[in-house]
Amino acid sequence: MTAILSVDRLTKTYAGGFTALDDVSLDIREGEILALLGPNGAGKTTLISTVCGITQATSGHVTVGGHDTITAYRAAREMIGLVPQEINLEPFEKVINTVRFSRGLFGRPRDDAYLEKILRQLSLWDKKDEPIRSLSGGMKRRVLIAKALSHEPRVLFLDEPSAGVDVELRRDMWAVVRQLQEDGVTIILTTHYIEEAETMADRIAVINGGRILLVEEKAALMRRMGRKEMRIELKEPVTRIPSALADFGLTLEAEGTRLVYSYDRQASRTGIVRLLSALQETGLTVADVETRQSSLEEIFVGLVTERQSA
Amino acid sequence: MNLTAVAAIYKFEMARTFRTLAQSIVSPVLSTALYFIVFGTAIGSRIEQVEGVSYGAFIVPGLIMLTVLTQSIANASFGIYFPKFIGTIYELLSAPASFLEITAGYVLAAATKALMIGLIILATAYFFVELTIAHPIWMIVFLVLTCLSFSLFGFIIGIWAKNFEQLQLIPLLAVTPLVFLGGAFYSVSMLPPAWQGITMFNPVLYLVSGFRWSFFGMADVPVGWSIVAIFGFLIACLAAIAWIFRTGWRLRA
Numbered sequence: 378m379t380a381i382l383s384v385d386r387l388t389k390t391y392a393g394g395f396t397a398l399d400d401v402s403l404d405i406r407e408g409e410i411l412a413l414l415g416p417n418g419a420g421k422t423t424l425i426s427t428v429c430g431i432t433q434a435t436s437g438h439v440t441v442g443g444h445d446t447i448t449a450y451r452a453a454r455e456m457i458g459l460v461p462q463e464i465n466l467e468p469f470e471k472v473i474n475t476v477r478f479s480r481g482l483f484g485r486p487r488d489d490a491y492l493e494k495i496l497r498q499l500s501l502w503d504k505k506d507e508p509i510r511s512l513s514g515g516m517k518r519r520v521l522i523a524k525a526l527s528h529e530p531r532v533l534f535l536d537e538p539s540a541g542v543d544v545e546l547r548r549d550m551w552a553v554v555r556q557l558q559e560d561g562v563t564i565i566l567t568t569h570y571i572e573e574a575e576t577m578a579d580r581i582a583v584i585n586g587g588r589i590l591l592v593e594e595k596a597a598l599m600r601r602m603g604r605k606e607m608r609i610e611l612k613e614p615v616t617r618i619p620s621a622l623a624d625f626g627l628t629l630e631a632e633g634t635r636l637v638y639s640y641d642r643q644a645s646r647t648g649i650v651r652l653l654s655a656l657q658e659t660g661l662t663v664a665d666v667e668t669r670q671s672s673l674e675e676i677f678v679g680l681v682t683e684r685q686s687a
Numbered sequence: 688m689n690l691t692a693v694a695a696i697y698k699f700e701m702a703r704t705f706r707t708l709a710q711s712i713v714s715p716v717l718s719t720a721l722y723f724i725v726f727g728t729a730i731g732s733r734i735e736q737v738e739g740v741s742y743g744a745f746i747v748p749g750l751i752m753l754t755v756l757t758q759s760i761a762n763a764s765f766g767i768y769f770p771k772f773i774g775t776i777y778e779l780l781s782a783p784a785s786f787l788e789i790t791a792g793y794v795l796a797a798a799t800k801a802l803m804i805g806l807i808i809l810a811t812a813y814f815f816v817e818l819t820i821a822h823p824i825w826m827i828v829f830l831v832l833t834c835l836s837f838s839l840f841g842f843i844i845g846i847w848a849k850n851f852e853q854l855q856l857i858p859l860l861a862v863t864p865l866v867f868l869g870g871a872f873y874s875v876s877m878l879p880p881a882w883q884g885i886t887m888f889n890p891v892l893y894l895v896s897g898f899r900w901s902f903f904g905m906a907d908v909p910v911g912w913s914i915v916a917i918f919g920f921l922i923a924c925l926a927a928i929a930w931i932f933r934t935g936w937r938l939r940a
């Protein structure tokens with residue numbers, strides 16, 4: 378796949394002297410969903426704003442669909458839709474008018490049928506004639522999404538789209554995002570709900586302190602970084618780990634009724650078979666065995682804190 | 688050229704105007720009527736005639752200028768300050784539109800509204816005084832150019848302003864005094880010679896004078912100067928706006 382968006386050695390130092398982006402390079406592939414993760418102040422919004430032309434880069438280049446965002450800003454920006462993190466809307470304007478305005482601003486001819494489609498998708502159609510100030514927070518966020526989609530962008534930035542949106546609507550929104558991906562739209566998503574990245578993203582980028590720490594396929598990342606755990610539930614509790622099992626580095630949980638074994642799935646020997654046979658020799662009665670993979674969240678926290686302490 | 692963007696901004700701004708039509712029109716019309724009563728009737732009964740024109744009619748061009756200047760500045764400065772204030776400016780900055788297109792949208796809308804109000808005041812004036820316009824086409828040209836150039840000026844103020852106080856500051860501190868001292872309500876020839884000299888440095892004088900010439904065929908300064916002055920101001924404002932958008936001054940972090 379080709380890169381539809383290419384960030385090349387982008388640096389942003391704000392007027393106060395703070396460097397929010399430090400030599401960031403990143404290629405985004407056409408049609409993918411990339412989740413951009415990072416703690417507060419990591420530089421996610423700054424990266425998005427610089428790509429979209431809201432802040433000026435100190436150095437570096439960005440191209441969208443091969444168009445430089447400075448020298449060919451029209452062609453580049455026509456391709457981009459942006460859902461900002463802050464809810465910035467004209468309070469007295471009707472929903473439909475602000476969405477229509479956005480489409481016009483991006484140079485597209487009026488197309489009410491298309492706008493109806495996206496407003497329906499976002500469950501906003503029955504609110505179309507309401508002034509924005511009468512909408513709830515979650516509805517306002519969906520108005521922002523409708524505005525961003527109004528000009529049929531090829532690349533969509535979603536800066537924390539699910540903040541303040543309830544669970545059900547969040548799922549609706551994910552469905553909309555999936556549909557967009559099927560239509561060929563490339564999506565860059567920032568979120569603090571790691572679960573969201575885990576369900577949605579094809580690739581994960583982690584940014585911290587203005588630097589990209591990693592960009593990787595989600596599946597590969599979870600395979601590589603994810604520790605697996607085997608949990609052995611015991612019928613009868615034990616007070617300590619039997620000496621026969623001392624070599625496995627087990628931990629005892631749930632008041633002595635659960636043994637937890639962590640292993641690396643990539644390793645040539647996981648040690649599972651050895652553990653199970655050793656377990657049999659102890660004569661303990663096993664009620665259940667389950668394995669689970671550490672979540673993206675655990676990976677993410679591990680990554681960010683590890684770099685911070687380094 | 689992204690003309691669709693210009694049209695979108697223009698329509699959006701005009702929709703705001705029409706939503707608040709009553710308050711947009713009532714207050715300038717009311718204050719103009721008050722001026723006619725106070726200046727035209729009370730003072731006019733003592734002055735009677737200025738260079739062959741009844742005082743009531745004489746102040747009409749100045750009154751229209753006063754309103755059109757303040758309206759142009761207020762409309763355009765608010766038009767661009769408001770998106771900055773509520774944060775919707777992000778959309779303008781990320782749109783595939785040049786500074787010219789964005790400025791054109793806001794400035795044309797602000798100028799349209801000011802022009803509408805100017806014409807309404809002219810119509811109101813007919814209720815109070817007898818008027819004949821000597822050069823109607825020039826009258827419209829002056830009016831339109833004034834609306835455009837001061838809307839541009841207002842647009843700059845709106846970008847410059849960091850809060851609502853600053854937004855009000857220039858119109859209050861500079862524009863209103865300049866209009867009053869620019870011969871809106873008197874002929875410069877009525878002033879003592881020293882003041883006449885000082886007044887020549889007041890840019891608004893050239894506007895009021897040219898505009899009054901289009902009504903009555905008489906002026907404080909040659910009408911050619913008025914035209915040069917208004918175009919000079921227009922070009923200066925355009926240059927300032929081009930610089931603002933190129934550097935992102937007060938717009939882009």
Ligand SMILES: Nc1ncnc2c1ncn2[C@@H]1O[C@H](COP(=O)(O)OP(=O)(O)OP(=O)(O)O)[C@@H](O)[C@H]1O
Nearest residue numbers: 391393395397416417418419420421422423424940
């Ligand atoms: N206009 C600005 N002027 C100066 N510093 C800024 C400005 N905007 C952001 N910063 C700083 O740049 C850093 C990155 O901010 P940014 O908004 O990009 O973070 P973020 O990753 O989006 O965080 P969050 O998850 O909280 O949204 C922060 O330290 C912030 O204080």
Ligand SMILES: [Mg+2]
Nearest residue numbers: 421422423462
């Ligand atoms: Mg942010």
